[in-house]
Amino acid sequence: MPAAWRKPRMGAGQSYCSIDSDMKTKKSLTWAASLSLMTAQAWAAQPVPVSATATGAASSASSAPSAPSAPMQAAKPAATAMPRATTPAPDTFDLPQLLQLAQSTNKGVEAAQANVDAATSAITSARAYPNPQVEMMYGRVSGKQPGVVSGNAPSYAIVQKFDYPNQRNLREQMAGRGLEASEAMRQGFRSDLAARVKTSYYQVLRRETELAAAREDLNMMRQIQERAKVRVGVGEAPRYELIKADTELLAAQKTLQTAELRVDQAKAALRQQVGGGMPVRFALNGELGRAPEVPPLAALHDTLQASNAELTQRRSELERAKLGVDYQRALRWPEVAVRASTDRQPDNNVSQIGLVMTIPLWDRRSGPVGEATAQATQARTALEAREFELMQELDTAYRQYEISQAQVTALESGIVREAESALGVAESAYRFGERGILDYLDAQRVLRSARSELIAAQYELQVAAIQIEKLMSATPGVNAPASTMPSMPVAPNLN
Numbered sequence: 085m086p087a088a089w090r091k092p093r094m095g096a097g098q099s100y101c102s103i104d105s106d107m108k109t110k111k112s113l114t115w116a117a118s119l120s121l122m123t124a125q126a127w128a129a130q131p132v133p134v135s136a137t138a139t140g141a142a143s144s145a146s147s148a149p150s151a152p153s154a155p156m157q158a159a160k161p162a163a164t165a166m167p168r169a170t171t172p173a174p175d176t177f178d179l180p181q182l183l184q185l186a187q188s189t190n191k192g193v194e195a196a197q198a199n200v201d202a203a204t205s206a207i208t209s210a211r212a213y214p215n216p217q218v219e220m221m222y223g224r225v226s227g228k229q230p231g232v233v234s235g236n237a238p239s240y241a242i243v244q245k246f247d248y249p250n251q252r253n254l255r256e257q258m259a260g261r262g263l264e265a266s267e268a269m270r271q272g273f274r275s276d277l278a279a280r281v282k283t284s285y286y287q288v289l290r291r292e293t294e295l296a297a298a299r300e301d302l303n304m305m306r307q308i309q310e311r312a313k314v315r316v317g318v319g320e321a322p323r324y325e326l327i328k329a330d331t332e333l334l335a336a337q338k339t340l341q342t343a344e345l346r347v348d349q350a351k352a353a354l355r356q357q358v359g360g361g362m363p364v365r366f367a368l369n370g371e372l373g374r375a376p377e378v379p380p381l382a383a384l385h386d387t388l389q390a391s392n393a394e395l396t397q398r399r400s401e402l403e404r405a406k407l408g409v410d411y412q413r414a415l416r417w418p419e420v421a422v423r424a425s426t427d428r429q430p431d432n433n434v435s436q437i438g439l440v441m442t443i444p445l446w447d448r449r450s451g452p453v454g455e456a457t458a459q460a461t462q463a464r465t466a467l468e469a470r471e472f473e474l475m476q477e478l479d480t481a482y483r484q485y486e487i488s489q490a491q492v493t494a495l496e497s498g499i500v501r502e503a504e505s506a507l508g509v510a511e512s513a514y515r516f517g518e519r520g521i522l523d524y525l526d527a528q529r530v531l532r533s534a535r536s537e538l539i540a541a542q543y544e545l546q547v548a549a550i551q552i553e554k555l556m557s558a559t560p561g562v563n564a565p566a567s568t569m570p571s572m573p574v575a576p577n578l579n
C-alpha cells in the first residue's frame with residue numbers, strides 16, 4: 085500500500101476528543117431545530133394581517149411549484165365554492181313610466197304648483213275686508229280758573245273704511261284671472277317637461293340603435309379582416325388588402341367607442357330631465373321607428389287656438405290688464421270711512437260719530453289709469469305676436485314631420501334594401517375572387533351611411549311629432565285630448 089493511502093493513527097486521547105465534539109455538535113443542532121420548530125408554531129398561532137396575507141399569497145403563488153401539495157388541494161374546493169358578487173340587473177323603464185316619474189319628482193312641477201297656490205291665496209286677499217283702525221289718546225285737563233275741575237282726559241276713536249261693491253268685484257275678478265294665468269303656466273311647464281323627457285327618451289333609443297349598428301359593423305369588419313388575412317397568406321390577394329382591412333377595423337372600433345360614449349351622455353341627459361327619482365343604471369323599453377299619426381294642419385290650427393297653454397295664459401293676462409284699467413278708474417271715487425270717538429273729561433264725556441271722506445281733488449289718478457292702459461295694450465300686442473309665432477312654429481314642425489316621414493319611407497323601402505342587396509353581391513364577388521376588397525368595403529360603407537340616415541330620419545320624425553304635441557299643450561294625464569295625437573306606427577323599426 086502506498087504511503088499516501090495510509091491513514092494516520094490517532095492516539096486514544098485524540099479519538100475521544102473528536103467523538104465528544106461530534107456529540108456536542110449533534111446536540112446543538114438538535115436543540116436549534118427544536119427551537120426553530122417551536123418558534124414557527126408560535127408564529128403560526130398569531131393572527132395574520134390582511135396585507136401580509138395578500139403579500140404572502142402573491143409570493144407563494146409566484147414561487148409555488150406546478151403540483152400543489154395535499155392541504156392546498158383540499159382547500160381549493162372551499163375557495164371555489166365561495167359565492168361571487170353578481171351585479172344587479174338595471175331597472176327598465178318605458179315612456180309612460182318616465183313621464184309619470186318626471187311629473188312626480190321634478191322640482192319645477194313643485195315650483196309651478198306653488199305659483200298656483202300663491203294665486204289662490206291672492207283671491208282670498210282680494211275678498212278680505214279692510215281692517216278697522218283704533219285710536220287711543222291720553223291727556224290731562226288743568227283748570228286755571230276757579231270752578232274748573234282738573235284731571236285725566238283720555239280719548240278713544242274707531243275708524244272703519246268701506247269698499248265700493250264694484251271695487252271689490254274688480255279686485256276679485258283680477259285675482260281670478262291671475263289664478264287662470266298661473267294654472268295655464270303650470271300646464272305649459274308640464275307640457276314642456278313632457279316634451280323634453282320624450283326627446284331625451286328617443287335620443288337614448290337613437291344612440292342605442294347606433295351602438296347596435298356599430299357593433300354589427302365591427303363584427304363584419306372582423307370577418308373581412310380575417311378573410312383578407314387568409315387570402316394574403318395564401319397569395320391570392322396583394323398585401324394592401326390586409327392593410328386596408330386593418331385600417332377599416334380600427335375605424336370600426338373607434339366608431340363603437342364613440343357610440344358607447346354617446347349612449348352614456350344621452351342617458352345622463354334623460355336622467356337630468358326626469359329628476360332624482362331615476363336610478364343611475366337603467367334600461368329602456370321602446371322602439372325608435374314608431375311615431376304618432378298627426379292630424380291635418382287645419383285641425384291643428386284650431387286645436388292650437390283652443391288648447392295652447394301659453395295662449396291661454398296670455399289671454400288671462402290681457403283680461404287681467406283690462407280689469408286693472410277699470411279698477412284704477414273706480415278708485416277715483418271718494419274713499420268713505422265711519423269714525424266713532426269718545427272723549428272722557430273729568431266733569432263730562434263727549435261722544436261723536438261721523439264720516440271720513442277722501443276727496444280726489446288734486447289727484448284724479450290719471451297716472452295709474454294711463455299706466456294700466458299701457459299695460460293692457462302691451463298684453464294685447466304680446467298675445468297677437470305670440471299667436472302668430474306659434475302658428476309659424478306649428479307650420480314649420482308640420483313640414484318637418486312630412487319631410488322626415490318621406491325620408492323614413494324612402495330609406496326603409498328603397499335605399500337601405502338596395503344597399504343591403506349591393507353588399508350581398510359584393511360579398512359574394514369578393515368571396516369568389518371576382519372583385520377586390522375595395523368594392524366590398526365601398527358597399528359596406530354605403531350600407532352604413534344609409535342606415536345612419538335612416539336612424540337620424542326616424543329620430544327627426546319623433547322630434548317633429550313631439551314638437552307638434554308640445555304646441556297642443558298635451559300633457560299625459562292633464563287634459564290631453566285622446567283624439568288629437570293618436571299613437572300608431574308610421575315608420576317600421578330598424579332591424
